[in-house]
Amino acid sequence: MATVPDGLRRVAVFGATGSIGTSALDVIARHPGRLRASVLAAGRNVEALVALCVTHRPDHAVIADPDLLDALANALRAAGLATVPHAGMAALDTLARDADACDTVVAAIVGAAGLDSTLAALRAGKRVLLANKESLVLAGELMLQAAREAGATIVPIDSEHNAIHQCLPADGDCSGVARIVLTASGGPFRGRSRAQLADVTPAQAVAHPKWSMGPKISVDSATLMNKGLELIEAHHLFGMPADRLDVLVHPQSLVHSFVEFIDGSTLAQLGLPDMRTALAVGLGYPDRIASGVAGLDLLRHGRLDFESPDTDAFPCLALARAALVAGGTAPALLNAANEVAVSAFLQGQLRFLAIPALVEHVLATLPAADAASLDVLRDADARARDVATQALTTGTLH
Incomplete structure (x- = not known):
């Protein structure tokens, strides 16, 4: 060596x-x-x-x-x-x-x-x-x-959580935090109604407008499940309950998240949509090191837009929040069901709108239990995959 x-x-x-x-x-x-x-x-x-x-x-x-x-x-x-x-x-x-x-x-x-x-x-x-x-x-x-x-x-290293990490006090004390707001690009189908999503193809779903990512996470971004998973992450990483975690759609993907404090101040981290910034923060922490990413020219970009997520067209976000509130094994069930659903969609075995339907089916079939150990969580993961696979086999959600 x-x-x-x-x-x-x-x-x-x-x-x-x-x-x-x-x-x-x-x-x-x-x-x-x-x-x-x-x-x-x-x-x-x-x-x-x-x-x-x-x-x-x-x-x-x-x-x-x-x-x-x-x-x-x-x-x-x-x-x-x-x-x-x-x-x-x-x-x-x-x-x-x-x-x-x-x-x-x-x-x-x-x-x-x-x-x-x-x-x-x-x-x-x-x-x-x-x-x-x-x-x-x-x-x-x-x-x-x-x-x-x-x-x-x-x-x-998720851009949103890395942004929050940068905005919070260095000592990790979150007692002065009132609320955390994660931003979402909205994915490739932002603004589409539920009816307009019926015939979405895998190729369309992986064509993210801002980020270069793998197929699984790209589909999660398209369904907004990615943002739902990030809500659960933020809960664990920063000790925030569900009622103090929010999501705003921000199509420019320049503001990566907000932290609102109890004194009325709000801090945001801004930067170009390039993962190297977050990776440089992690690799150099607590120092700042060069990432190869240029600085942000706000005059050139011109405007920053924000809107509420459409949970009717994109119900995965609401499913994830419900799993966060339920706690225990619910997030594990959600994650496993989503992995099966996304894989099936990418293979042409499942329609885009059936992804949240399959996740919802698994969560309704398997009530959440206490997550007392890793073995319990692995068992929940396996059972969720079994239920999801069985639903795919019977074809009830196609």
């Missing part, structure tokens, strides 16, 4: 080939004396992972699919790299815990699959740049408890 210079932060990028991972690597590469990508992990794309390894020379590379270990090892060897190959999710957990492998983890694996490695990093007291919202939705209380007990640091 390479010798680590004093002050050099060793960063594991989980989800390295995705949009957040590549943005993180762009920021890391801008600070060679301060940051180093020591672990890179991807799902199944060996070629893309090896290409990143050629550029960034990590100590370790992980492919999630165990069947691809030989392909990864051979490709690294052919590229003349000393990077150690690994495969399987257990390898991610091990490297997340390993003090020599990394001190910072960019948690950008999509879906509930990112939970174990994120928990492993928190339990090891690492700095976690949290981009995997599903793990926090699924097990927020357990994750925050793990971070407190191990002295880990969580810096949220």
Whole structure:
């Protein structure tokens, strides 16, 4: 393993080939004396992972699919790299815990699959740049408890939560906060009525007007489920109850969130819609470091618009808020059902408007229970997937 210079932060990028991972690597590469990508992990794309390894020379590379270990090892060897190959999710957990492998983890694996490695990093007291919202939705209380007990640091990388993080007092004291307002772009279908959404295609849903994101999160943005999941995240990250969390649609995506204080002051964080800003905040925290993102020219942009979300056309936001209020296993049920629904939609097996219908069906079928342990939450996740899959199989929601 390479010798680590004093002050050099060793960063594991989980989800390295995705949009957040590549943005993180762009920021890391801008600070060679301060940051180093020591672990890179991807799902199944060996070629893309090896290409990143050629550029960034990590100590370790992980492919999630165990069947691809030989392909990864051979490709690294052919590229003349000393990077150690690994495969399987257990390898991610091990490297997340390993003090020599990394001190910072960019948690950008999509879906509930990112939970174990994120928990492993928190339990090891690492700095976690949290981009995997599903793990926090699924097990927020357990994750925050793990971070407190191990002295880990969580810096949220969602642009909205990162904005809130920047607006709150550095000591984390939220006693003076009256309300948090998350902003939403409105997605590609802002302004459409429910009837106008009936024939939406996957290609249309993933064409986000402002952000370059993966297909799953792009669909979540189109349904406003993404904003619903972010409400649940904000509840856990900042200790805010549901009645002090709001959402405003802001199509320019320049104001990333607001924090309203009890003295009548409101602070907002503004910036161009580029994930590298939030990643630079997390990688450099508490210092500010260059991200490669230009400053915001408000004169050129001209205006900032805000409107209330349309929960009739986009009921996922209301479903998520109801799950937040219900608590317990309800957010885990919501998240699992949504993952199944979005996957089915992307595969052409489900209509766009049937996504919230499937989520609602699962929540009605499986009442929320106390989330006493990770096993209880995993069981809720599995049962929600079973109920959702069964509904898809019978075709009742198509």
